[in-house]
Amino acid sequence: MSFNMTDPDQITTSNESAKGGKAVIEIKDLYKSFGDNHVLNGFNMTLLEGENLVVMGKSGSGKSVMIKCLVGLVKPDSGTVKVLGKEINTLDQQTLDELRSDIGFLFQGSALYDSMTVRENLEFPMRRHKEKLGVVSDTEPLVREALENVGLAHTMDLMPVELSGGMKRRVALARTLILRPKVILYDEPTSGLDPITSKEIIELMRSIQKKYGTSSLIITHDVDCARVISERMILLVDGINYAEGTYSELSKSTDPKVDAFFKK
Amino acid sequence: MGNTSTLFKGVKEFFVEIGDLSHFAARFLREVLKPPFEFKELIRQCYQMGNRSLMLVTVTGFIIGLVLTLQSRPTLIQFGAVSWMPNMVGISIVREIGPVITALICAGRIASGIGAELGSMRVTEQIDAMEVSGTNPFKYLVITRIMATTLMLPILVLYGDLVALYGSALVENLKGDVSFQLYFNTVFDALSFSDLVPATIKSFFFGFAIGLVGCYKGYYSKKGTAGVGIAANTAVVMASLLLFVIDFIAVFISDIFYEL
Ligand SMILES: Nc1ncnc2c1ncn2[C@@H]1O[C@H](COP(=O)(O)OP(=O)(O)OP(=O)(O)O)[C@@H](O)[C@H]1O
Ligand SMILES: [Mg+2]
Numbered sequence: 001m002s003f004n005m006t007d008p009d010q011i012t013t014s015n016e017s018a019k020g021g022k023a024v025i026e027i028k029d030l031y032k033s034f035g036d037n038h039v040l041n042g043f044n045m046t047l048l049e050g051e052n053l054v055v056m057g058k059s060g061s062g063k064s065v066m067i068k069c070l071v072g073l074v075k076p077d078s079g080t081v082k083v084l085g086k087e088i089n090t091l092d093q094q095t096l097d098e099l100r101s102d103i104g105f106l107f108q109g110s111a112l113y114d115s116m117t118v119r120e121n122l123e124f125p126m127r128r129h130k131e132k133l134g135v136v137s138d139t140e141p142l143v144r145e146a147l148e149n150v151g152l153a154h155t156m157d158l159m160p161v162e163l164s165g166g167m168k169r170r171v172a173l174a175r176t177l178i179l180r181p182k183v184i185l186y187d188e189p190t191s192g193l194d195p196i197t198s199k200e201i202i203e204l205m206r207s208i209q210k211k212y213g214t215s216s217l218i219i220t221h222d223v224d225c226a227r228v229i230s231e232r233m234i235l236l237v238d239g240i241n242y243a244e245g246t247y248s249e250l251s252k253s254t255d256p257k258v259d260a261f262f263k264k
Numbered sequence: 265m266g267n268t269s270t271l272f273k274g275v276k277e278f279f280v281e282i283g284d285l286s287h288f289a290a291r292f293l294r295e296v297l298k299p300p301f302e303f304k305e306l307i308r309q310c311y312q313m314g315n316r317s318l319m320l321v322t323v324t325g326f327i328i329g330l331v332l333t334l335q336s337r338p339t340l341i342q343f344g345a346v347s348w349m350p351n352m353v354g355i356s357i358v359r360e361i362g363p364v365i366t367a368l369i370c371a372g373r374i375a376s377g378i379g380a381e382l383g384s385m386r387v388t389e390q391i392d393a394m395e396v397s398g399t400n401p402f403k404y405l406v407i408t409r410i411m412a413t414t415l416m417l418p419i420l421v422l423y424g425d426l427v428a429l430y431g432s433a434l435v436e437n438l439k440g441d442v443s444f445q446l447y448f449n450t451v452f453d454a455l456s457f458s459d460l461v462p463a464t465i466k467s468f469f470f471g472f473a474i475g476l477v478g479c480y481k482g483y484y485s486k487k488g489t490a491g492v493g494i495a496a497n498t499a500v501v502m503a504s505l506l507l508f509v510i511d512f513i514a515v516f517i518s519d520i521f522y523e524l
Contacts (some may be wrong), residue, residue: 071396097398110392113385125397179397 021049023082024183024215025070031067034083039065040076047183047217052209054218054226055058056261057236058225064108066236070098070217071105084182102127104181104214109170112160113209116150119143119156122175146174150204150209166197171206177212181226184208186218190225202228223262235261275506281502288480292410297405302408309412317373321366325424328365329357329431337439346440354451355430358459361426364511366468368482371416371503374477378409379499382482383492391483406483410475417471418464462518477503 021043025047032040039062047053052149057063068074069081072088081088113121135136149152150170160168169189189205190198202225209216220226226233227247235243235250235258241251243258251262331355342347382405385391394401433447481499485491 068392073392073395093400099394100398103396106394107389107393109388111389113390113393114388115381124394124399128398250419 018252021051023047024049024084025081025217026082027066027069028082028083030069031077032062032065032074033077040069040079041238042079043236043239044241045234047215049215050213051227052216052218052231054220054230054233055236056219056221056223056226056233056254059221061236062239063236066131067105067217067219068186070185071100071103082219097128101125101132101179102182104176104184106169106176106184106186106189108173108191110160110168111164112172112175114160116160117156117172118147118152118160118163121160121171122146122178125175125179128236129189132179142178147171148176149173149177149208166193166200168202169193169197169201173201173208179207179255181214183215183217186216186220188220188222189218190220190222195224198222198225205229213217221261269412277458284331285476285480288483289476291402292407292476295400296407298383300383300403302404304410305404305408309408310416311417313370313374313412314420316377318372318423319480320369320373321420321424322427324365324369326360326431327363329353329428329433330435331429333432333435334354337435349432349436349440350442350450351446351454352388353401354429355452355459357428357432357454358424358425358513359463362428362508363421363463363467366421366424367417367467367507368504370413370420370471371474371502371507374413375474375481375499375503376496378475378478379481379485380492380496382406382409382479383485383495384432385419386485387491402483406479409479410472412477413478414468414471417474418467421467421470440486458522462514462521466511466514470507471516473506473510474503477506490518 022240023046025045027043027045030040031038043062043066045053045055045066050222055063055066065074069076070083070088072091074226075089084102085098086095086098088099089215091099113117113124123139126139126142140219143156144153147156150168152167152174155163155167160171163171166176173189186205190202193201200249205216208214216229218225218229230247233245233247233250234241237243237257243253243255250258253259265418271414299440333349336352337346338350340349340352383390385405391401429448429451433442433444436442437444478499481495481502485495
């Protein structure tokens, strides 16, 4: 795998990229404020099929707000958000829930249900999507497979409090994968983890992408993570997509706001 | 000037809060009858609620019955009316003390528990996680909990009444040589449906208020760990206040019926 060797010329920001893929996520002119706090001021982004796109930004720049707009957890003030060809904010509840089963969302803090065991955590998303998976009663093989994918099959009957931060993140990833999403949204997958565990998580993300061919949107402020995994990057500064390009392009930029991200 | 404006702000916030709470209650009523129903979770919540408060209700009920009887004995003896003890204690416990004390205990135990639980689920994004996985968190978390408190509180109240009466009977038995059978016979003779029915209806509303306030505070908890503490704390205060308001209204209404 040589993500950072990708020829910069081949990747453009338009829909007809080198991959020739169609857009799975399209954000146009996204605005969102909380009172006087103008978080997003016309953000644009396109995620292509099969692509790994990294969005970087400072803490508090609105990355989580942006990614939550993609699954309808936050309602934007204006702008359009299209996921898998559907405009998120016009869907009725049922269609929205169906669409959500195609979108995996890894929360910043893992968000495991702490009153349930690991097994129940993984079974939870299947409650409403039995038809999609075609399972009638026995969910055990699916749970086991998802946990094996992240190397934690032995934790099946533990409670989340009994897991370390890194293990929680991996279980959360397994829970995200269990519905076989077409797109995965990672909200800071490595935040709060030590460098070694971060690497493990990143490896996991790559192996999952290879195995299932999902498109991934990765939010991070971890430059190393971005370097390893990104095919293309967007910098979110002042509520807009301030700069776009590959890691090597952006890291050579002389713009002070861009450069600030890559300074050691 | 400063004082009036803070007072004004406080009053405004109070009414905004009442408005939001009514909104929340309306949403509950709108969604409670719509499928899908979360029966399993409802049963689990009922069990948890009973489990959490049974011990407390037992202890407080018993002591209240005991103390009430011990305190009123000298006065009743003075008036030569000690044989009225079962009637007096029975009626005051079933009509008022039982429901109010049990509900207050549950407000302290259950409303704060729900507030903290949902609050921490909100803060750690577990509620958001539920939402994106296609399960309506309002149905799964809120409706089941409000239903559980509404259904369980009347049962706990009846149980608390019985324990309190037992405490009272124990005193009469030890101090006044009244047999348990005689005591309870007198109590049940003195009580009529017009005592039990309003008290039970009132208990349903108490339970509803406890679940509603706990869920409301937790569900809309502010971000951060401080938010969880605030949610738990304000849930108890608001639920207890609401209980007294409901009690006042209930007594007012049943009084009208007595006069008819
Ligand atoms: N529900 C909300 N109500 C009010 N303000 C909010 C809300 N959610 C986010 N904000 C504000 O929006 C801004 C962006 O928040 P966001 O969580 O998106 O930051 P972030 O880029 O994800 O930061 P981090 O890297 O620390 O996670 C912050 O100033 C935050 O205070
Ligand atoms: Mg964030």
